[in-house]
Amino acid sequence: MKKERSGKLNILKRTEFSLILIIVAIFLIAAFGTNNFFTSYNLTNIMKQCSIIGVISISATLIIITGGIDLSCGAICGMSTLIVAMGQAKWGMSVPAAITVALAAAIVCGIYNAVIINEFKVPPFIATLGSMTILRGLIKVISNASTIAGLNKAFGEFASESVLFIPKLAVIWLIVVLVGFFILRFTTFGRNLYVLGSGQEVARLCGISIRKVTYMTYGIAGFLCGIAGVMLASRINSAVPTAGSGYEMNAIAATVIGGASLSGAKGSVWGTALGTILMTLIDNAGIQFGINSFVMEISTGVLITIAVIIDQLKNKKA
Amino acid sequence: MGEDIILKVENVSKSYPGVKALQNISLTIKKGEVRALLGENGAGKSTLIKCIMGVEKSEEGTISINCEGTWKTPQTAAESKECGMHANYQHVNIAKELSIAENYYLGRIPTTKFRTVDWDLMNKESRKIIDKFEMGVDPRSKISRLPVALQEMVTISKISVNEDIRLVIFDEPTALLENDKVEILYRYIRELKSQGVCIIYISHRLEELMKICDTVTILKDGEYVDTKNISEVNKDMLVSLMVGREVSDLYNIRHIDYGEELLRVENLTSGKKFSDISFKLHAGKILGFAGLVGSGRSEIMRAIFGVDSLDSGDIYIRNEKVVIKNPQDAIRKGVGFLTEDRRKDGLALSLSVKMNANMYSYDLISKAGFISLAKETSRAEEYKTKIGIKTPDIEQYVENLSGGNQQKVVIAKLLCRNPDILIFDEPTVGVDVGAKQEIYKIIEMLAGQGKGIILISSYLPEVMGLSDEMVVMAEGRISGVLNKQEIEATTEEDVLRLASASV
Numbered sequence: 144m145k146k147e148r149s150g151k152l153n154i155l156k157r158t159e160f161s162l163i164l165i166i167v168a169i170f171l172i173a174a175f176g177t178n179n180f181f182t183s184y185n186l187t188n189i190m191k192q193c194s195i196i197g198v199i200s201i202s203a204t205l206i207i208i209t210g211g212i213d214l215s216c217g218a219i220c221g222m223s224t225l226i227v228a229m230g231q232a233k234w235g236m237s238v239p240a241a242i243t244v245a246l247a248a249a250i251v252c253g254i255y256n257a258v259i260i261n262e263f264k265v266p267p268f269i270a271t272l273g274s275m276t277i278l279r280g281l282i283k284v285i286s287n288a289s290t291i292a293g294l295n296k297a298f299g300e301f302a303s304e305s306v307l308f309i310p311k312l313a314v315i316w317l318i319v320v321l322v323g324f325f326i327l328r329f330t331t332f333g334r335n336l337y338v339l340g341s342g343q344e345v346a347r348l349c350g351i352s353i354r355k356v357t358y359m360t361y362g363i364a365g366f367l368c369g370i371a372g373v374m375l376a377s378r379i380n381s382a383v384p385t386a387g388s389g390y391e392m393n394a395i396a397a398t399v400i401g402g403a404s405l406s407g408a409k410g411s412v413w414g415t416a417l418g419t420i421l422m423t424l425i426d427n428a429g430i431q432f433g434i435n436s437f438v439m440e441i442s443t444g445v446l447i448t449i450a451v452i453i454d455q456l457k458n459k460k461a
Numbered sequence: 462m463g464e465d466i467i468l469k470v471e472n473v474s475k476s477y478p479g480v481k482a483l484q485n486i487s488l489t490i491k492k493g494e495v496r497a498l499l500g501e502n503g504a505g506k507s508t509l510i511k512c513i514m515g516v517e518k519s520e521e522g523t524i525s526i527n528c529e530g531t532w533k534t535p536q537t538a539a540e541s542k543e544c545g546m547h548a549n550y551q552h553v554n555i556a557k558e559l560s561i562a563e564n565y566y567l568g569r570i571p572t573t574k575f576r577t578v579d580w581d582l583m584n585k586e587s588r589k590i591i592d593k594f595e596m597g598v599d600p601r602s603k604i605s606r607l608p609v610a611l612q613e614m615v616t617i618s619k620i621s622v623n624e625d626i627r628l629v630i631f632d633e634p635t636a637l638l639e640n641d642k643v644e645i646l647y648r649y650i651r652e653l654k655s656q657g658v659c660i661i662y663i664s665h666r667l668e669e670l671m672k673i674c675d676t677v678t679i680l681k682d683g684e685y686v687d688t689k690n691i692s693e694v695n696k697d698m699l700v701s702l703m704v705g706r707e708v709s710d711l712y713n714i715r716h717i718d719y720g721e722e723l724l725r726v727e728n729l730t731s732g733k734k735f736s737d738i739s740f741k742l743h744a745g746k747i748l749g750f751a752g753l754v755g756s757g758r759s760e761i762m763r764a765i766f767g768v769d770s771l772d773s774g775d776i777y778i779r780n781e782k783v784v785i786k787n788p789q790d791a792i793r794k795g796v797g798f799l800t801e802d803r804r805k806d807g808l809a810l811s812l813s814v815k816m817n818a819n820m821y822s823y824d825l826i827s828k829a830g831f832i833s834l835a836k837e838t839s840r841a842e843e844y845k846t847k848i849g850i851k852t853p854d855i856e857q858y859v860e861n862l863s864g865g866n867q868q869k870v871v872i873a874k875l876l877c878r879n880p881d882i883l884i885f886d887e888p889t890v891g892v893d894v895g896a897k898q899e900i901y902k903i904i905e906m907l908a909g910q911g912k913g914i915i916l917i918s919s920y921l922p923e924v925m926g927l928s929d930e931m932v933v934m935a936e937g938r939i940s941g942v943l944n945k946q947e948i949e950a951t952t953e954e955d956v957l958r959l960a961s962a963s964v
Contacts, residue, residue, distance in 0.1 A: 328834075329831050329832055329834070330827070330830045330831055330832060331823040331824060331827050331830050331831075331832060332830060334816065334819075334820065334823055334832065335823075337809070337812055337816065338809050338812070338816075338820050341808075341809030341810065341811055341812055342805070342806065342809065344805055344806035345805075345806050345807070345808065345809050347768065347787075347788060347806070348766075348768065348788055348798065348800060348806045348807070349788070349820050349821050350787070350788045350789035350791075350792040350793075350821065352787075352789065404811075408809060408811045408812055409811065
């Protein structure tokens with residue numbers, strides 16, 4: 144068992160280790176530097192903020208490991224938010240039914256991506272750019288570009304509830320991370336993601352069914368975005384046409400910061416989770432310090448650039 | 462005497478983090494001398510070449526070149542080029558999306574008086590070079606559209622474009638060339654020689670070195686071993702100098718009597734790639750496939766393995782007719798395929814040795830999709846020892862291993878499924894002599910275990926030396942089949958003739 148800790152695992156640990164250091168540093172700076180950061184209200188807020196993007200980031204991680212990319216994950220989340228809200232407010236469904244339909248729709252969106260990518264050989268970037276635009280349009284059409292309110296009371300309160308000081312949303316995020324970790328570490332399917340990310344030809348000659356892996360990955364990703372969408376609906380207790388907008392960028396950023404490579408075959412759910420926390424923390428700390436929010440927007444871009452540069456340098460050394 | 466020496470390497474040392482690549486190397490090369498540079502992978506050949514060419518800077522020592530009586534010490538790659546030093550590297554290093562003519566004129570595109578590109582001049586001059594090297598293509602052809610053998614010829618012929626040539630370094634130039642084109646390279650080398658150019662020639666093909674080189678320098682573990690006249694050495698001596706131990710005939714492996722028929726193919730045809738291919742493979746037999754690059758050998762195996770489709774023909778495994786539609790089918794029927802280009806489709810370069818060894822066969826160590834991590838590790842360790850993969854640990858990324866060890870990882874990957882039929886497509890390309898021997902021993906061991914082995918190799922001494930039976934292919938058809946006695950009785954020239962036969 145000791146042997147496992149050398150080589151590849153060591154390098155991964157280094158990314159996560161430095162991330163943890165940076166997170167702790169920012170946490171301390173913000174806690175001592177401002178009045179409101181270290182309050183239970185703010186900390187719970189941070190956790191809730193992390194949760195939704197965190198779940199989407201895990202879906203991005205799976206896809207990026209296979210060497211693909213999903214620009215539509217934010218839109219799928221938004222579609223799921225819309226459907227779970229419409230189900231309750233307009234279509235007279237029970238909460239479980241609305242959630243089921245929303246998740247099913249999200250899976251369909253994911254499968255749609257897989258079809259375009261696998262059957263029509265469209266590069267994932269273009270394919271998901273297309274589906275993102277289509278979905279955004281669909282959302283506006285279905286909702287008539289208006290906010291949907293009038294959701295089930297208990298549903299709306301779910302997002303503000305906690306279990307032992309941990310917001311329920313964060314619990315869901317944690318479960319998703321654990322399942323993601325499980326898949327990647329212990330299953331053949333998980334290994335196949337890394338092999339596919341290494342190259343299509345390699346995967347094919349190993350007898351891996353590229354079609355199966357593609358469909359499953361984008362399907363699961365859709366499902367996860369669907370969950371995020373339901374979480375979001377509960378959080379804002381409504382559905383807005385712009386729900387989830389821009390989340391795809393955050394998700395991809397978190398994944399890359401967490402050590403994944405856009406060329407595939409690298410990545411871990413823990414790294415992504417830490418990346419999500421880091422980005423949310425910086426955002427929150429910025430607000431607490433009263434920094435101009437436009438300046439904060441720049442911080443995400445800077446973060447990604449630094450993360451990728453560090454990744455490149457690490458690769459050169461190896 | 463001093464006039465004669467063109468290149469002087471004095472006490473050159475170079476290290477990379479953690480590795481002493483070169484230690485105190487000194488040598489001199491005379492005008493018109495063809496010096497072979499020999500050594501195992503990791504011996505320091507590439508580093509020495511890079512230092513000579515100014516691509517890397519040595520920490521100690523000097524490298525000087527005699528430019529018409531004046532000794533110059535170029536510090537950068539650009540200065541080296543100005544002093545007339547040129548190199549042809551191992552991996553085809555040209556602009557793939559540009560045309561042949563554009564590549565020849567890279568950096569010095571001729572312009573007309575209107576300052577536009579003079580395509581006419583470029584193409585005309587390029588055609589002269591193309592004809593000289595018998596390439597038979599249009600100078601406007603895009604590199605990426607050419608077969609690899611021609612791409613390699615472009616990089617070689619590119620050297621002749623320069624006006625000032627004093628030293629040329631060839632690094633494995635024939636690895637990718639077609640057998641019948643190799644003579645053109647030799648001709649060019651002889652031409653350079655007569656012009657007084659000194660040449661450094663790196664190759665693992667000892668037979669080649671004996672043919673065209675005057676002297677040979679041997680490196681081992683970054684250190685200088687010796688320089689000898691080619692007339693003073695033979696193959697075995699060279700190998701022992703390189704490897705540091707006694708080595709007998711390279712291709713001498715034990716052959717056993719054949720067992721049952723494992724594979725039989727009848728009348729396989731696939732469009733223009735190959736037609737009417739039939740052969741049998743028995744347990745314990747090494748069936749060699751010789752032929753020129755592009756004769757269809759790899760294509761046949763890819764079809765048998767289910768990567769490409771077949772138009773017609775039947776495949777029987779253990780006398781049972783099988784239909785193979787994808788690699789999974791072939792794998793499940795007990796076929797293992799070591800592909801021609803391991804970097805492209807044999808290995809996941811950015812993944813660990815452990816994962817690469819297991820990735821063919823995770824289903825064998827998992828229940829309901831869940832992998833036994835213990836078995837994953839123990840299997841990798843087992844084959845690492847059995848096959849002798851040199852790596853500090855199995856978590857090492859495969860891209861950091863040497864060519865020979867990478868190939869061993871591919872073999873380990875195949876063996877994890879214990880296939881009965883093994884197809885090795887050019888298993889020793891990019892592998893140094895020491896590791897080559899080890900791979901031959903592995904082949905011997907596998908044949909001894911009763912596995913049927915198909916060996917595709919474009920290197921005639923290798924395929925003729927190892928095969929029990931040899932199929933020669935030309936332009937998609939079988940032009941000859943030789944058994945062991947016939948192989949021993951024939952010459953390489955005869956086999957080449959069969960391989961070039963117009964069928």
